[in-house]
Amino acid sequence: MSTIRVVWGAASGPTAMASYDAALAEAGVENYNLVSVSSVIPAGAAVEAVGTAPDLGPAGERLTVVEARATTAEPGRVSAALAWSQSPDGGPGLFYETAGEMDREDVERRVREGLAAGQELRDWSFAEPRVALESRQADSGRHTTAVVLAVYGESKPIL
Template sequence: MRTIRVVWGSASAPTAMASYDAALAEAGVENYNLVSVSSVIPAETTVEAVGTAPDLGPAGERLTVVEARATTAGPGRASAALAWAQSVDDGPGLFYEAAGEADREGVERRVREGLAAGQGLRDWEFTDPRVAVESRQAEAGAYTTALVLAVYGESEPII
């Protein structure tokens, strides 16, 4: 069975890109080229919330991800959430993402609402939804990024 790992991280730094890179490092995926996809979980796939990714292959390779990400200049708060539900009997499933300057509860509420709307568009019987939320307060003078990623499998050569 194939595996999708849900990872998360947050960090502050002097630039927006540096805070994003540091948040990726906290999630364990800073050395890969990320390729974003929309939201469908393939059938016969296990989704595991792991926090920090294990070694997924050589640096510089491609990782396929669904990404929830918020970056803000302090003061403020960056929050990101990823929700998912799979259909019963190892069928396909969905990821939904939400992000912004809301608190944890606000971004979680929005991602649950989005997932429920997506489930309503499909004629699948779903398991109970799961949610991962990352949120961090941004200090004045710094950029802060919060992210949650669903990482599909392991890395693949990009060239």
């Protein structure tokens, strides 16, 4: 089974899309077409928090991701978090994402609460949760984006 890498970044730019692209560059996934999926970790997958993605294949290919993303143009703090937990016996697991204009403590509390709620819906056993969090102070007059992504495996051709 492939590895799921958890990556993160935050950046500012003159537009919302420019700040998002720059945040993806910090995470190392700016050259891929991201395809979002819901939050189930397949049985047997290894999840590694790496910060910045290694080379995952040629530019323009498709990457499957679970993404937490927040963008603001207002002064304040923007945060994104991804929590996950897997079955200790190698079974499936779950990601939960949250993001917004909030401080680090609030986004971490919310992502942990969300993960716990998702775990209650499933008849699986879960190991201790892990959390990856990115937060950045937003300046007036610029857009700021924070992202945390779980990247499933390597890139695949889109055509």
